[in-house]
Amino acid sequence: MPGPGDFAPSFSQCQQCGLSHPPIPPGTKCPMAKDKVGNIEVDLNPYLVKFRPVLIANIQKKEIKNLDKLFSNLIVLVQKYLDSYKE
Numbered sequence: 599m600p601g602p603g604d605f606a607p608s609f610s611q612c613q614q615c616g617l618s619h620p621p622i623p624p625g626t627k628c629p630m631a632k633d634k635v636g637n638i639e640v641d642l643n644p645y646l647v648k649f650r651p652v653l654i655a656n657i658q659k660k661e662i663k664n665l666d667k668l669f670s671n672l673i674v675l676v677q678k679y680l681d682s683y684k685e
Contacts, residue, residue: 609618622628632641661664662668 609620611618612628615630617630630643632639633639
């Protein structure tokens, strides 16, 4: 969508994810890039996108203000769950 004066920003294709978006700082991993686990390419983005509305709804419902505390606790809980996870 053009901005002021019909100026439309043009972005080059990201070398990490293959999409066109604003440039990321050198040495930074693109958040849209897939990760490698061994020889397998893993894309967590679809799962994290599904998790976002759950987080937003609960932040609003519980009127959570301290996001650093929330995410620190979530990371600990997820790690504990993963420690005992088996397939």
